[in-house]
Amino acid sequence: xxxxxxxxxxxxxxxxxxxxxxxxxxxxxxxxxxxxxxxxxxxxxxxxxxxxxxxxxxxxxxxxxxxxxxxxxxxxxxxxxxxxxxxxxxxxxxxxx
Amino acid sequence: xxxxxxxxxxxxxxxxxxxxxxxxxxxxxxxxxxxxxxxxxxxxxxxxxxxxxxxxxxxxxxxxxxxxxxxxxxxxxxxxxxxxxxxxxxxxxxxxxxxxxxxxxxxxxxxxxxxxxxxxxxxxxxxxxxxxxxxxxxxxxxxxxxxxxxxxxxxxxxxxxxxxxxxxxxxxxxxxxxxxxxxxxxxxxxxxxxxxxxxxxxxxxxxxxxxxxxxxxxxxxxxxxxxxxxxxxxxxxxxxxxxxxxxxxxxxxxxxxxxxxxxxxxxxxxxxxxxxxxxxxxxxxxxxxxxxxxxxxxxxxxxxxxxxxxxxxxxxxxxxxxxxxxxxxxxxxxxxxxxxxxxxxxxxxxxxxxxxxxxxxxxxxxxxxxxxxxxxxxxxxxxxxxxxxxxxxxxxxxxxxxxxxxxxxxxxxxxxxxxxxxxxxxxxxxxxxxxxxxxxxxxxxxxxxxxxxxxxxxxxxxxxxxxxxxx
Numbered sequence: 001x002x003x004x005x006x007x008x009x010x011x012x013x014x015x016x017x018x019x020x021x022x023x024x025x026x027x028x029x030x031x032x033x034x035x036x037x038x039x040x041x042x043x044x045x046x047x048x049x050x051x052x053x054x055x056x057x058x059x060x061x062x063x064x065x066x067x068x069x070x071x072x073x074x075x076x077x078x079x080x081x082x083x084x085x086x087x088x089x090x091x092x093x094x095x096x097x
Numbered sequence: 098x099x100x101x102x103x104x105x106x107x108x109x110x111x112x113x114x115x116x117x118x119x120x121x122x123x124x125x126x127x128x129x130x131x132x133x134x135x136x137x138x139x140x141x142x143x144x145x146x147x148x149x150x151x152x153x154x155x156x157x158x159x160x161x162x163x164x165x166x167x168x169x170x171x172x173x174x175x176x177x178x179x180x181x182x183x184x185x186x187x188x189x190x191x192x193x194x195x196x197x198x199x200x201x202x203x204x205x206x207x208x209x210x211x212x213x214x215x216x217x218x219x220x221x222x223x224x225x226x227x228x229x230x231x232x233x234x235x236x237x238x239x240x241x242x243x244x245x246x247x248x249x250x251x252x253x254x255x256x257x258x259x260x261x262x263x264x265x266x267x268x269x270x271x272x273x274x275x276x277x278x279x280x281x282x283x284x285x286x287x288x289x290x291x292x293x294x295x296x297x298x299x300x301x302x303x304x305x306x307x308x309x310x311x312x313x314x315x316x317x318x319x320x321x322x323x324x325x326x327x328x329x330x331x332x333x334x335x336x337x338x339x340x341x342x343x344x345x346x347x348x349x350x351x352x353x354x355x356x357x358x359x360x361x362x363x364x365x366x367x368x369x370x371x372x373x374x375x376x377x378x379x380x381x382x383x384x385x386x387x388x389x390x391x392x393x394x395x396x397x398x399x400x401x402x403x404x405x406x407x408x409x410x411x412x413x414x415x416x417x418x419x420x421x422x423x424x425x426x427x428x429x430x431x432x433x434x435x436x437x438x439x440x441x442x443x444x445x446x447x448x449x450x451x452x453x454x455x456x457x458x459x460x461x462x463x464x465x466x467x468x469x470x471x472x473x474x475x476x477x478x479x480x481x482x483x484x485x486x487x488x489x490x491x492x493x494x495x496x497x498x499x500x501x502x503x504x505x506x507x508x509x510x511x512x513x514x515x516x517x518x519x520x521x522x523x524x525x526x527x528x529x530x531x532x533x534x535x536x537x538x539x540x541x542x543x544x545x546x547x548x549x550x551x552x553x554x555x556x557x558x559x560x561x562x563x564x565x566x567x568x
Contacts, residue, residue: 002447014401014446015408016439017427029440029501030447036502037390040460043467050462051469053293053323054518055280055542060322074186080415087410092422 001031101126102567106253106306107333110156120149120157123252124201127159131204131250136226136235138245140164141172142204153199154313161251163242164205165212165288166192166297175288176208176238178221179433180413189286190318191255191297198313203251206241210435211404212262212290214238215507218498219437226494227270228566229532233491236266236507242300243270249567253301253310257287259294260392261487261511264523267300268486268535271525271563273552274300275307278542279518280325283318291399292323294392294515302563304524304553308333311545328543334553339373342551345380345479350510356489358529363485366526366536369558370483380475380482384467388513389505391468394448394461395516400438401445407433440501469517476541481551484510486523486535510537520545522552525561533563 007027011018018026072085081088101123104112112118124146131142139161149157162168165175167185174180192202209219217225217240225240227233228248235244239256243266246254256263258276267274275298282297289295299310312331318324344367351363371377409415409429416428434442448457475482488509497504514521519539526536536555540548 006447007443010443010447010450013450014442015405015423015426015430016434016442017424017431018439019431026440026443030444033393033440033444033501033505037393037457040387040390040464041456043384043387043460043464045460045463045467048463048466050459051465052462054465054469054516055278055323055325057280057323057325062319070186075411077186078183078412080409080413089410090417090420090422090425 001034002027102130102249103564105302106158107309109158109252113151113156113158120151121146123157124159124203127203127251131245134250136228136231136244136248137223138206138225138241138248138250139204140174140207140222140241143202146201149201150199155195155198155200157199157201158252159201159203160195160310161203161206161242161245161254162192163208163239163254163256165208165257166255167286167288168192168202168205171202172205173288175212176210176220176222177433177435177438178414179407179430183412187286190283190320191314192286194313194316206245206254208241209238210438211288211400212238212257212259213400213437213441215261215265215504216497217241218494219435221435224494227491229271230491233493233532234269236269236487236491238262239300240266243267243272243274246270246272246300246302247563247566253299253306255297255310255314256300257295257297258515259291259396260515261508263298263300264511264521264535264537265487265507267523269491269533271533271561271566272300272302273304273307273522273524274298275311275522276514276520277311277315277545278520279515280323281315281327281520281543281545283316283321283324285318285320289403291396292403293399294396296515304549304556305333307522308549329546331546334549336550336554337557339370339375339551339554342375342481343479344370344375344377345475345482346377347380347382347385347475347482347484349382349385350484354488354506354509355485356529359485359487359489359534362527362529362534363536366555366559367483370555373554373558380479382468382471382475382482382513384464384471385513387464388468388516389509391461391464391516392508392512393444393505394457395465397441397445398448398458399445401442401449404438404442465516468513472517472519481548482539484537484539486510486537490529490532490534514539518542520548522548524552524556524559525563526559527561
């Protein structure tokens with residue numbers, strides 16, 4: 001149902017590096033799960049509204065007032081690499097396709 | 098004073114208030130047990146309790162928190178290697194609420210990685226064992242919390258439930274687990290799995306403790322805009338009879354696929370409920386059997402978005418190389434996430450990808466509407482819907498690890514509930530094959546006070562003795 005090429009496509013979307021040996025296994029496992037999931041296509045769902053939120057609430061609003069937040073030091077404290085008060089990351093330019 | 102470990106949370110709080118129990122000694126007794134934990138229930142244990150306000154409602158009785166509750170300065174890794182050593186700069190609202198009510202943190206408990214699993218075997222820090230039989234799983238994903246409470250390594254604990262992750266481990270460990278109404282408890286500071294389903298709740302030795310902890314967990318939080326004020330006070334349950342209560346049994350969740358011993362225990366308690374004055378009849382939740390399919394689209398889809406934040410930039414693991422930013426992202430995630438988390442990210446990304454969205458995610462959201470409608474119709478005739486919590490007793494370690502769907506089937510009876518945003522409680526319902534069985538009571542939104550009352554009456558009548566697991 002899901003083949004190796006689809007696994008590679010989805011892994012790229014999910015920013016997940018898979019070993020060559022993992023790809024067939026992943027295709028097999030996902031296909032197995034989807035086989036069960038596809039049973040919902042037997043249901044007649046025309047005119048059924050989708051539920052994205054179970055509780056009826058209107059989006060609450062608040063005054064736009066500044067409140068205390070994390071300091072720069074706290075925000076950077078757990079980062080693997082920092083420089084000049086910011087997060088340090090490898091160059092995006094060096095990315096392979 | 099008898100052994101303080103044998104006291105429930107509420108009893109310990111009362112003993113402290115009466116001056117019969119020293120809160121420092123209680124903490125030390127649990128800390129020593131938790132530190133000697135051979136179930137791998139804990140991932141971190143506190144040293145000592147700072148000052149305790151014995152006049153506060155929870156009077157210094159400590160609690161254990163599932164690893165995914167962010168706690169300032171304390172390792173909060175959500176069972177994942179990608180967050181190894183992460184110490185958040187802030188605490189989850191629930192943790193702050195319990196501190197505010199006078200409960201110090203005893204420790205953090207093991208869980209399936211990012212709460213994805215039904216056995217705690219998916220933890221990046223090794224599986225937790227079931228105190229009733231160490232060859233078996235405690236359930237999951239809040240398996241560490243459930244095992245800790247059952248084994249008397251903690252007086253009580255908190256966990257989270259997305260598809261059954263409080264109720265199923267509570268059932269498999271012989272304790273009480275409550276999943277509140279969606280929005281009753283703030284999600285702020287809970288490391289997110291599936292935001293439209295995740296809800297925090299108590300795992301306790303008895304129903305009274307569940308009510309007491311819940312009372313101090315609920316409330317509207319400006320930091321979680323889906324949270325709501327609880328509409329009435331939560332009191333300790335006292336009901337002893339069930340006269341006038343109407344209970345509905347959905348055939349879909351109580352017959353096929355339920356192990357004979359679990360079914361037998363369920364039927365015995367149904368008869369008890371009738372003796373207590375409840376009227377019991379068949380009801381139907383025709384779409385509930387499709388709950389698993391809808392859940393395993395919606396939850397992974399939301400997870401694939403929530404877990405996008407683990408990119409090696411702001412916190413947690415980074416796997417560098419000389420091939421630039423994209424390679425850093427993909428390698429960090431490949432190394433940091435475990436097999437089940439990768440599967441769910443892949444499944445969720447696929448379900449949301451172009452060309453598949455309507456067929457998968459869109460359909461699943463419609464099934465969700467149908468399941469909520471089914472419950473609405475059932476609650477027009479019944480006060481509560483009752484089912485077994487888990488189709489089987491605790492299974493052996495490794496038994497279901499190679500077949501994802503076999504593992505997912507553990508959630509068959511629990512998964513429709515969060516899809517409809519409803520509260521449900523699992524209470525111990527005796528033993529089958531020497532292992533605990535759970536009895537689930539499901540109620541309408543914000544019916545927790547009545548749900549706890551009904552569960553309390555059943556609990557008194559069932560008379561489950563969990564002391565064997567604390568020996």
